[in-house]
Amino acid sequence: MKRYLSDRLPVVLFALLFLAVVVTFQCLQPTFLSSANIVNMMQSVSTTVIAAIGLTFVIAIGRSDISFYMSCCFCGVLMAWLVSLGWHPVPAILCGVAAGAAWGSVSGFAVGKLKLPDIITTIAIGSIAFGLGYLFSDGAFIMQNFIEAKTHYLSQYLVLGIPLPVYVMAAVMVLSYYLLERSRFGRAFYAVGATEKAAYLSGVNVNRTIVLAYVICGTLASVAALIMTARQGYGNVKIGMNLLMPCFTAVYIGMSVFKRPCVVGTALGALLVTAIATGFTSINIPFYVSNLVTGFVLILAILLSKVVVREKQPRMAAKEAGRT
Amino acid sequence: MKGTRISGRLIRMEYALLMVLLLVFLLFSLLCGQAFYQVYNLMNILKAAGSIAILVLGLTWVIGANEMDASFPEVASCASMVFALLLNGKTDPMLAAGASLLVGVGFGCLTSLLVVRFRFHSLITTIATSTIAGAIANILYNGSVLSIKGLNSAALYKFFGRTVLGFPIVFVIAIGLYAAAFLVQEKTRFGHYVYALAENRQAVTEAGVKSGRVLTAAFVLSSFFAAFGGIVYVLTVYKSGQPSMGSSFFLNGFTIVFLGAMALRLGKANVVGTFIGALVLSALTSGLTMLGSGFAVGQVIKGLLLIMGVAVVTAYRRKIVPKGSKMKYE
Numbered sequence: 001m002k003r004y005l006s007d008r009l010p011v012v013l014f015a016l017l018f019l020a021v022v023v024t025f026q027c028l029q030p031t032f033l034s035s036a037n038i039v040n041m042m043q044s045v046s047t048t049v050i051a052a053i054g055l056t057f058v059i060a061i062g063r064s065d066i067s068f069y070m071s072c073c074f075c076g077v078l079m080a081w082l083v084s085l086g087w088h089p090v091p092a093i094l095c096g097v098a099a100g101a102a103w104g105s106v107s108g109f110a111v112g113k114l115k116l117p118d119i120i121t122t123i124a125i126g127s128i129a130f131g132l133g134y135l136f137s138d139g140a141f142i143m144q145n146f147i148e149a150k151t152h153y154l155s156q157y158l159v160l161g162i163p164l165p166v167y168v169m170a171a172v173m174v175l176s177y178y179l180l181e182r183s184r185f186g187r188a189f190y191a192v193g194a195t196e197k198a199a200y201l202s203g204v205n206v207n208r209t210i211v212l213a214y215v216i217c218g219t220l221a222s223v224a225a226l227i228m229t230a231r232q233g234y235g236n237v238k239i240g241m242n243l244l245m246p247c248f249t250a251v252y253i254g255m256s257v258f259k260r261p262c263v264v265g266t267a268l269g270a271l272l273v274t275a276i277a278t279g280f281t282s283i284n285i286p287f288y289v290s291n292l293v294t295g296f297v298l299i300l301a302i303l304l305s306k307v308v309v310r311e312k313q314p315r316m317a318a319k320e321a322g323r324t
Numbered sequence: 325m326k327g328t329r330i331s332g333r334l335i336r337m338e339y340a341l342l343m344v345l346l347l348v349f350l351l352f353s354l355l356c357g358q359a360f361y362q363v364y365n366l367m368n369i370l371k372a373a374g375s376i377a378i379l380v381l382g383l384t385w386v387i388g389a390n391e392m393d394a395s396f397p398e399v400a401s402c403a404s405m406v407f408a409l410l411l412n413g414k415t416d417p418m419l420a421a422g423a424s425l426l427v428g429v430g431f432g433c434l435t436s437l438l439v440v441r442f443r444f445h446s447l448i449t450t451i452a453t454s455t456i457a458g459a460i461a462n463i464l465y466n467g468s469v470l471s472i473k474g475l476n477s478a479a480l481y482k483f484f485g486r487t488v489l490g491f492p493i494v495f496v497i498a499i500g501l502y503a504a505a506f507l508v509q510e511k512t513r514f515g516h517y518v519y520a521l522a523e524n525r526q527a528v529t530e531a532g533v534k535s536g537r538v539l540t541a542a543f544v545l546s547s548f549f550a551a552f553g554g555i556v557y558v559l560t561v562y563k564s565g566q567p568s569m570g571s572s573f574f575l576n577g578f579t580i581v582f583l584g585a586m587a588l589r590l591g592k593a594n595v596v597g598t599f600i601g602a603l604v605l606s607a608l609t610s611g612l613t614m615l616g617s618g619f620a621v622g623q624v625i626k627g628l629l630l631i632m633g634v635a636v637v638t639a640y641r642r643k644i645v646p647k648g649s650k651m652k653y654e
Contacts, residue, residue, distance in 0.1 A: 064447055066394075116631070116638050119392055119447055120578060124630035127575045131623020138618055245455050248448060288467055292459035298452040302444055 010257045010304060018272050025279035032282050039163060043155060043231065045274040046169035047224040051243050052250040052266045053176050054220030057213040059251050059261040060180065062193035063111060063118040065217050067126030069247070071103035072218075072225035072240040074133040079226050080235020081136040084144035089151050096226045097219060103129050104218020105211065112210030133237040142235030154230035165227045172220060177263045189213060190260070245291065246273045249298040256305030272297070340636070341587040341597060344629075345604050352611030359614060367492055369606045374495035375560055377602035379553025380577045381505055382546035387581050387593040389539060390522035391439070392447040393546045395454035396577060397570025399431045400554030402461040407555050408470045408565025417480040421555050428551025431457055432544035439543065440536040446543075461567040470565035472558070484559040494560055498599070505595040518542060519592055579626045580605050582633030591640025604629075 025032045051068065058065040079096035083089055103125070110121045136142065146152070157164045180186035188209045191199035200206045225240045232239065250273055254265020273294055280290035352360045359365065379400060386393045403424040410420035435453050438444040464470075475481050488496045509515035517538045520528045529535045557569060583604060584597025605626070612622050 066447075110631070114635075115642075116634055120582060120634050121631060123575065123578055124627040124634065127630075128624050128627035131620040131627065134618060134620040134623070245451065248451055252448060286462070286467060288459045288462035291455050292463065295452045295455035295459065298448070298455075299438065299444075302438075302448065303442060306442055306444075 010259075013304065014253070014257045014268065014272070018268075018275065021272065021275050021279065025275070025282065029279075029282045032279060037278070037282060041274060041278045042166050043163050044278060045271055046163075046165035047227050048243070048246045048250060048270040048274055049169050049267050050165075050172050050227070051221045051224035051240075052247040052270050053172055053263055054217035055247045055251050056176070056254070056261045056263060056266045057180065057189060057216045059255070060189040060193050061210055061213045062196075063210065063213070065107065065122050065214060066119055066244070067103065067107045067122035067129065068217050068221035069240045069243040070126030071107075071129035072100060072221040072243065073237050074103065074129040075100045075222035076225035076229040076239040077133045077136050077142065077235045077237045080142040080146070080229055083146060083149050083151055084142050084235070086145060087149075089149050089154070093154065093226055097222050100222020100225075101215050101219045103222075104215040107218065108211035108214030111214060112207045130237070137235070137237070139237050143233070146233055146235075151230045152233060155227050156231070168223065168227070172223070173263055173267060176216075180263060193261075242287075245294060245298075246270065246277070249273050249294055249301070252298055252305070253301040256301045259305070269301070338587060338590055341583060341600050341604070344583070344586075345600060345607070348604055348607045348611070352607065352614070356611060356614045360611060363490075365610060365614075367487075367490070369603070369610045370495040371492040371560065372609065373599075373602040373606035374492065374498035375553060375556050376573070376576060376580065376606065377498045377599050378494070378501060378556055379550055379573060380580055380598060380602070381501060381595065382542070382544075382549035383577055384581050384584065384593045384595055384598045385509075385518050385542045386446075386546045387585075388522060389518045389542050391539065391542065393435070393450050393543065394447060394574075395431060395435060395450040395457060396546055396550035397573035398454040398457035398461065399428055399547050399550040399570075400557070400573060401567055401569040402431070402457040402464075403428050403551035403554035404558045404562070404569055405461045405464045405470060405565040405567055407558055408472050409464055411472050411475065411478070412470065417478045421480065424555055425548060425551050428547045428549075428554075429544055430547075431551075432547030433540075435547065436540040436543035440539050458567075458570070465565065465567065467567055469562075469567070472564055475563055481559055484556070494556060498602075502595050502599050509595055514538060514541060519589075522592065575623070575626050575630070576605055579630040579633070582630055582637065585633055585637045591637045601633075 022033070031037055051072070054068060055065060075096040078099050079089075079092045082092035082095055107122050107125050110116045110125060111118045153164065155163065155165055159167060178186075180189060188199065188204045191202070191204050192206055192209045196206055199209075221240065221243065224243065228239050229235055247270075250266050250269035251261055253269030253272060254267075255261050257268060258265040276293055276297065277287070277290045280293070281287070349360075379396070383393055383396050406427050407420050407424040410423055411417060415423075431453055434456075435446075435449055438449045438453075439446045484493060486493045509518075517528065517533055517535070520533070521535055521538060525535060553573075554569065558565065562569065580601035581593050581598055583601035584595075584599070585591055585593045587597035587600050588594050589597070608625065609622065612625070
């Protein structure tokens with residue numbers, strides 16, 4: 001019984017926290033739970049979820065990726081540039097996603113094959129990608145052809161009253177869930193994250209798994225950036241710069257609720273982060289205040305995972321257990 | 325004699341960063357011609373190098389202890405906003421500077437509390453604290469630049485505008501701080517423990533070193549110097565509080581520190597290397613500006629330099645591990 005409780009406690013705590021956030025904003029702003037705001041929230045939650053699920057793969061292998069939020073800027077502005085050249089949106093979108101996969105594989109190659117330290121290397125690669133994003137328009141907004149090409153369909157087209165990105169998000173979630181948690185392929189990620197040596201000795205191709213995690217992260221981040229670009233209606237090279245914090249927060253909230261990086265946890269975390277962000281926007285409080293709150297929520301989430309989950313620590317925490 | 329062969333190779337590598345510095349100067353003297361060597365421009369390079377060097381002094385030891393601090397850019401912006409706000413509130417400039425430094429120390433304490441006491445991963449912790457610091461910097465003046473009234477008449481401002489023997493005072497201060505830091509790094513126990521922590525944390529702890537205190541000191545110093553750097557930037561460059569001053573420091577700071585790991589103590593971030601790294605980066609920035617190259621070129625070159633520094637660090641650390649204990653995938 002005690003065991004059961006300690007397993008469920010984080011879930012209950014999360015539900016209470018989420019409920020508290022929703023009720024607070026509903027009290028402050030009666031339109032918070034209106035259908036228009038819910039559709040709005042679904043649109044913005046979908047991009048956070050898509051990018052954060054990519055990050056989940058990298059956290060699952062016990063690494064960090066600081067490049068995704070910068071390399072996806074390159075992808076967004078690449079798509080905008082191609083559209084402004086008169087391309088049909090579909091090949092432009094495919095090019096953007098391919099660029100995301102390419103940047104992901106560069107990070108993966110550096111970390112997985114060359115064995116460079118993950119954090120600093122991805123900062124460098126991300127910065128290079130972000131810098132190259134300035135080549136298309138030197139940082140200016142790209143808006144030619146955007147309305148004619150109907151790019152906004154990517155973010156606003158309603159299918160059965162629900163915007164298209166939500167379907168993309170659902171597809172990404174289902175695919176990643178089966179890939180990461182229901183297949184042998186996915187076990188490899190957790191195995192590498194737990195102990196690389198043991199994973200190697202039990203036949204996992206460690207290096208390939210690391211590269212794959214980074215490719216998935218880069219690809220999904222680029223999808224998120226493309227949707228965000230479509231929503232904004234012009235190519236902006238800084239499109240993804242605000243993704244870093246929500247994505248890490250989402251993954252870590254998921255980890256504190258389900259004790260390991262997982263798809264459902266990440267999605268719940270992203271939901272909480274987005275609820276806070278849209279809530280503050282709906283009562284006309286600028287984004288930096290919600291950043292402040294999100295920062296504290298991230299710290300709270302990790303604290304919870306440290307206090308409630310003593311056993312079954314993730315690799316990062318286990319590695320540091322020797323420290324006093 | 326395997327040992328001597330390795331050390332023989334290391335001695336040559338230790339001058340790599342000075343070569344890079346020379347190379348940068350040579351390259352830009354070819355590309356820009358006389359203008360690059362004007363005394364005015366050289367002094368500007370030294371001034372910029374001094375400011376950024378002060379900002380990343382503490383970060384050097386955090387990286388040296390194999391930890392991570394991603395919060396220093398936002399701590400600098402937060403300190404700059406606090407400083408500007410207090411100055412506009414007619415506070416004595418020295419008092420305002422002291423308060424801003426205390427803000428930096430506060431963020432350092434928060435980070436080290438979470439990392440040392442609660443054993444958070446330092447990257448995630450500092451992402452959180454940097455978000456908090458950035459948010460506070462924005463909240464203080466609604467997210468806009470806060471220009472300081474009557475700064476020109478303040479004694480502190482005049483002090484930072486002075487020169488010593490023709491050198492900008494920021495550069496002189498930076499040299500003084502780095503000389504002191506060099507003594508701390510080489511001659512005190514704190515300096516030795518920082519590098520010992522990077523090698524084998526458990527062994528250090530079991531040998532009776534209070535490694536938590538060493539880490540706390542490293543994080544607090546990192547935030548303190550970030551705040552110090554933020555104030556220096558207000559006084560020498562911006563003349564106003566800048567809530568988003570930090571965005572350019574992120575890549576620059578890490579590039580400087582990891583380039584620095586190529587000098588003196590090969591493969592380890594150290595203060596002498598960081599100082600040379602700051603000179604390299606400032607010369608590079610100045611030359612690129614002179615050539616009129618865009619943001620992209622600078623970003624790509626800095627990114628490549630950072631990867632180069634990291635590669636040297638990694639190659640060195642790999643050398644420590646005996647070959648036999650490595651798996652095939654490693």
